[in-house]
Amino acid sequence: MALLNVYTKQDRAMDSWMWNLASNGIFTTKKMASIIDEVILNNGSRPQDGFLKNNLVPSKVSIFIWRALKRRIPIRTELDKRGIDLDSVRCPLCDDDVETIEHSLLFCRHAMDIWVRVFKWWGLGAVSNLSINELFRGNCNRSLSPFMSKIWQSIEWTCGYMIWNNRNQKVFSNSSWSGSMGLMEI
């Protein structure tokens, strides 16, 4: 990981990995994640330009959507573009394609399984030719009233957020993907 010039060594007495990016010198994946978020993805400041508000969802969901639209979530191709050396940039869930934001949140068969069911529930048309922008900015359903559009947008955002959380659980805890469980959460 040349970008950060990280130095690690195994300290046998402490049985932990050491590096020079934490004040106590101890490497933790939590600290690593916060450095990726703040330094690599530039998420240290509060969202500003282009931030969309929807008071039907918690702010953590709105912030996630804003970051996804700004390409500031730790998706493999985005980390690769920013100089992080990864073993693979392929989707950790399906391995069918490289992991882009569009693939992970929309086109991956695990995500699409949820979108198809949610679109069907709302009686809306095909989801397959949408972009992330159209999906999360709510440009895909002009037939809905402003009030229903807001509700629909909150469902879309919650789906996106939940798909991302499921992806992370799979990557970091190796738990299995559960589409139906995800739909129940929504």
Ligand SMILES: [Zn+2]
């Ligand atoms: Zn995939």
